[in-house]
Amino acid sequence: MRDDHMDIPTYDDMLAAEERIRPHIRRTPIRTSDYLNELTGAQLFFKCENFQEPGAFKVRGASNAVFGLDEEQAKLGVATHSSGNHASCLSYAAMRRGIPCNVVMPRTAPQAKKDTVRRYGGKITECEPSTSSREETFAKVQAETGGDFVHPYNDPRVIAGQGTCSKEFMEQTDGLDMVVAPIGGGGMISGTCLTLSTLAPETKVIAAEPEQADDAYRSFKAGHIIADDAPKTIADGLLVPLKDLTWHFVKNHVSDIYTASEEEIIDAMKLSWKHLRMVIEPSCAVPLAIILKNKDAFAGKRVGVVITGGNVDLDKLPWN
Amino acid sequence: MRDDHMDIPTYDDMLAAEERIRPHIRRTPIRTSDYLNELTGAQLFFKCENFQEPGAFKVRGASNAVFGLDEEQAKLGVATHSSGNHASCLSYAAMRRGIPCNVVMPRTAPQAKKDTVRRYGGKITECEPSTSSREETFAKVQAETGGDFVHPYNDPRVIAGQGTCSKEFMEQTDGLDMVVAPIGGGGMISGTCLTLSTLAPETKVIAAEPEQADDAYRSFKAGHIIADDAPKTIADGLLVPLKDLTWHFVKNHVSDIYTASEEEIIDAMKLSWKHLRMVIEPSCAVPLAIILKNKDAFAGKRVGVVITGGNVDLDKLPWN
Known part of the structure; x- marks a missing residue:
């Protein structure tokens, strides 16, 4: 067992992770959609982590x-x-x-x-x-x-690894006004904060959460971790609570957290499938759902959206 | 009306098309899947024309x-x-x-x-x-x-335009042993032949067709165009027959045509959704279906697969 699991990972840890994992992961492509840009009034850039070989940024x-x-x-x-x-x-x-x-x-x-x-x-x-x-x-x-x-998210090695996604994102887009990612335990959001707070401190980090599992939102407003017992949402990757390491990043670097209802999540998921022609999980439809719901906050901005995963049971789609 | 619709388009027409359409189309990404490579024994490269803004190579x-x-x-x-x-x-x-x-x-x-x-x-x-x-x-x-x-496929301007896809494909992959594309009226296959016969004459062009609409296969074997009256297949982009221009390319440059059953097409479609995490039409699952069915012909080869489109009725999936 390592004894540094409670250490806050640094930007250099992220750079070391980038070197270490390069042969083992994909530099995933960025997608855009004129249709979704028109619909939201924002300039959206989707980072397709669903295209990693095992189908997720993790x-x-x-x-x-x-x-x-x-x-x-x-x-x-x-x-x-x-x-x-x-x-x-x-x-x-x-x-x-x-x-x-x-x-x-x-x-x-x-x-x-x-x-x-x-x-x-x-x-x-x-x-x-x-x-x-x-x-x-x-x-x-x-x-x-x-x-x-290896904890799913409350581990400095894991957070440093997730942080490599934002580094690619900034390189591939020539900069963004904000990056929106879903929040569950906070691994992706923490990695995003870790990287952007050094690489592009002017880029805001926005978290997107299901209304029915809004513990991060309530933690953020309350100023301390609130953990729910057994939240239920279709966004099944976002059920887990924040932990000390991820709370550190959320508390210090996240600009805002927005929430979306189950129906809004499903609508955004179907919209993504239709117009991006990608299979994405309910969890990673939450960012598009909150952008559609809060257009004024995103209109006219260059907005990066992390498509976190694409592992879906094709026999049980939420709109069938 | 132009009067040169019956002219055979040339490689220079394709190069002119490339310049002309560059601001209006996407240079679509190439995807790979370790899983599908293992399953087929081939090294597969998928050209994602489903990611064009209107969702198709057309x-x-x-x-x-x-x-x-x-x-x-x-x-x-x-x-x-x-x-x-x-x-x-x-x-x-x-x-x-x-x-x-x-x-x-x-x-x-x-x-x-x-x-x-x-x-x-x-x-x-x-x-x-x-x-x-x-x-x-x-x-x-x-x-x-x-x-x-503007005929959907039997038009030299259309064929020259479709040919730009293979040019990108070769540039993005550093060469391929073969390119497999679905065949209906033959527009994509003709454009592929047009480009590769000059750019990479050693790269074979293989057409993939539904068994239930196998008029191109039968034409190829017979040496003249055979048109079916009203074929029925889930691959609804492939119902139309060859015409003189596309037959010219099929006859002269296609190496082989393979067919797949409805069930094989649906299985390949679902497999693509699951492992490539992409929404693809039944029509463009036919290439993967014929590769899985004829592994010996593709094993060990660098095989390009044109994912022709991603416009699907999400409320009526063939496996539900």
């Missing part, structure tokens, strides 16, 4: 953690608890390095998610869908395997 | 025709008959030049297609869903408006 942070391990720790591999993109991206990165990856997942997680983790060689240990069972099971798995715990 | 040929008109003809605008991407792409190009676009469409065409044409300022005249009604209605519309007829 491959950046996961790869930074995996490829930063020393040889001794690498032999024991990595471990995490997640039922989402972090589990598959960590498995993917571990597979590329040829080291073990142990994932604790609720037995109720969708079969498709389990299949993806296994396709990338991750070993799943199932727990009951409760925090106590997850923690107990994870402690056991970690004790048995010695795998290095 | 904006290339349509823009070449529209922006090549002299001022006098431009005032009278353009006219066509089409219920698919050509209608919306021609309307889009005409809108960008600020000239009229008249489209004859069967009254039974999907509302979404009509909406798109109108969104781009195209004027629709409805006809009955029969060849005689279409021809009669179109003749009347053309006589009344004087619009220049």
Whole structure:
């Protein structure tokens, strides 16, 4: 186990991550849509992290953690608890390095998610869908395997890795007035803050959150972390609460947080599929939803939108 | 009316088209998927023409025709008959030049297609869903408006425009062993042949066709054009027959034509949505379907696949 998980990552950590993960991730393209520009009055730039091989930006942070391990720790591999993109991206990165990856997942997680983790060689240990069972099971798995715990977002290596996305974004667009990303645990938003606060301090960082899981919004307004027990939203990548590291970045560098209803999220998702012709997750439709809802805040601006992932159950689309 | 519609377009026509349409189209990105490479044994490069603003490669040929008109003809605008991407792409190009676009469409065409044409300022005249009604209605519309007829594919300006796609494709990939594209009327395939026969004569051009609309396959084998009356396939962009200009290119430059069943097309479409995270039409899933079906022909090769379009009715997906 590393003992610096509570350290705030620095801009140099992000630069080191960029070098480290370059062979293992894609420099994803930027998309634009005249139609969505007209509709919003903003000049939108979409950074397509759904086009990473495992379909989500989380491959950046996961790869930074995996490829930063020393040889001794690498032999024991990595471990995490997640039922989402972090589990598959960590498995993917571990597979590329040829080291073990142990994932604790609720037995109720969708079969498709389990299949993806296994396709990338991750070993799943199932727990009951409760925090106590997850923690107990994870402690056991970690004790048995010695795998290095890579938290889905509250880990400086993960945040530094996610920060590489904004660096590419600024290089590919010649600058932006603001960057909008969804917020759940705050990994992507923290990485964005980390990079932009040094590289482009005039670029605002805006977080987009589902109304039905608006703990970050309420934390931001209250000035301290508020964690909800079990929020329910279609944006299933955004259910988790802020933690100390991500709260640090949200508190200090985020300009504003806006929220959107379930219906607004679904509408924005369908609009993206139709006009960007991309498969995107509900979670990453939240930025477009809040832009459409608060046009005055974005009109006339150069707005970067992080399309965080594209892993969707095609048999269960929310508009069918 | 131009009187050179029957002329075979040349490589120089394609180069002139490239210059002419550059401000009006996107240089679309290339995508790759480690997963699909493993599955097929080939090294696949996908050229994302679904990411053109109106969602299809046809904006290339349509823009070449529209922006090549002299001022006098431009005032009278353009006219066509089409219920698919050509209608919306021609309307889009005409809108960008600020000239009229008249489209004859069967009254039974999907509302979404009509909406798109109108969104781009195209004027629709409805006809009955029969060849005689279409021809009669179109003749009347053309006589009344004087619009220049831009055929969806059997027009040298259109073929030269479509040929610009392969030029970009070769530049973006540093060369390919073969390029696979779907074949309907043969506009994209002809443009591909036009460009590659000069630029990269060692690169094979392979056409992919639905089994249930395999008139190009049968024409290719027979050595003369065979046109079906009313083929039915989910690949609704590929229903039309070859014409003299496109047959010229198919006959002289296509290496092979493979076919796929409806089920194979739907499977390949879903696979593309899942692993490329892109919205693609059934028509442009046919290349992946034939590659999966004929692995030996493609294994170990650098294979370019033209993703021709992404305009899909999201409320009626073939796997739901």
